[in-house]
Amino acid sequence: MKLLEHVTNKTNEYIENMPKSLRKRYGQFFTSKETASFMAGLFVLPSNKQSLKILDAGAGSGILSVALIEKLQSYNQINHIELVCYENDTNIIGLLEDNLNWVSKHSNIDIDYEIRTENYITSQIFEYNNWLGANPTPEKFDLIIGNPPYMKIGKDAPEAKAMPDVCYGAPNLYFLFTAMGVFNLMPNAEMVYIIPRSWTSGAYFKKFRQKLLNECVLEHIHLFESRDKVFDKESVLQETIIIKIKKSNEKLEKVCITTTQSSRDFESISTFWAPYDTIVSGADKYVYLATNTSEIKTLELVNTWSYTLPKLGIPMKTGLTVDFRNRETLRNEAEDNAVPLFYSQHIQNGKVIFPIGKENEYIVTDKQGLLQDNANYLFVKRFTAKEEHRRLQCGVYLSRVKTR
Ligand SMILES: C[S@@+](CC[C@H](N)C(=O)[O-])C[C@H]1O[C@@H](n2cnc3c(N)ncnc32)[C@H](O)[C@@H]1O
DSSP states (O other): OOHHHHHHHHHHHHHHHSOHHHHHTTTOOOOOHHHHHHHHHTOOOOTTOSEEEEEEESOTTSHHHHHHHHHHHTTSOOOEEEEEEEOOOHHHHHHHHHHHHHHHHHOSSEEEEEEEOSOTTGGGHHHHHTGGGOOSSOOOEEEEEEOOOOOBOOTTSHHHHHOGGGOOSSOBHHHHHHHHHHHHEEEEEEEEEEEESGGGSSGGGHHHHHHHHHHSEEEEEEEESSTTSTTTTTTOOOOEEEEEEESOOOOOSEEEEEEESSSSOTTSOEEEEEEHHHHEETTTTEEOOOOSHHHHHHHHHHHHOOOOTGGGTOOOOOOSOOGGGOGGGEESSOOTTOEEOOOGGGEETEEEOOOOOOTTOEEOOOOGGGOOOOOOEEEEESSOOTTOSSSOEEEEEOSSOOOO
């Protein structure tokens, strides 16, 4: 039996017997066999080596490590692997051990594996921060593959405190794992990770993006068109992407962007080579996930504009009131002192239409923090209905009451 098939069968048995609530605590869900194989196939091996040091942090049942071992077997170049797997969920360590043991017996490559049950982030706090004259030659790897836990953590969580240089606001474990991966890479070595796409923009991720893209180059991005099919059996609704980065400061002309419908059909893949500087942009290192020439042209056009909205005196902000956190203030009907609470449904064909008879479309409160001045606004909504062609929809709101 093929190595990966054996491990995915064992993983499926585990999923059936382990309640999701327990796995969720560790941010645990598993990569499909097709995605794992695709990720493993992205690596370009160092041409001068027969022995490789590999890292899989947050290894789960070992699917990604095993997909990589299976690929390496088919290349004939590699005769020895030193594999390090970090995994701190005691429920799954037995399965990981069994899988790696089975695979090392059935592989034609000599495999030395080590399972580390400590926390991947906090166990490297001294090396990462170079504290107290920590080990001057921290451990580095030739290839790193990973599907890290996706979990928001508090800004005072031990993992956040271990990596202060990339944290701003409330961090997420996935980008700490990615930044630690960068730290664990040898020069010119490659890392392939499957992670949410949220890091590609936004202020919370700026320090992380800068670290990642100043120390590495982004060689490949893979996008899934349908966001709910990446972790089948798992119903994870995160929009995930696969990235391959290389620890190098060489200047790349192009980045390879591939797309498939889901994590099952890597047979029908489309490939687009995009100009690197358009995809990875400016000092803030935004990453634009463009998939065709027309999107690149739009980006290049927008990049020629010399003004931003704040420079033009048009600040943007998100709405002040989160309805479900202020239930006691919500009303279905107008009453004395009630003010409108606008939802995306109120933005229709470029206008703000109110009232529309929607539940909770008024609020009554004297908390100033929930109220905004009745001024002129342009409302923008990002969650659009299926029939709306554009992802962004706007509605003009004029403060003056319309008189008939
Ligand atoms: C999203 S799962 C991925 C599992 C596996 N790599 C795969 O792709 O199928 C992330 C794994 O990281 C483990 N994990 C979470 N936090 C960790 C930490 N701080 N150190 C080590 N492992 C951790 C979880 O228990 C879980 O098994």
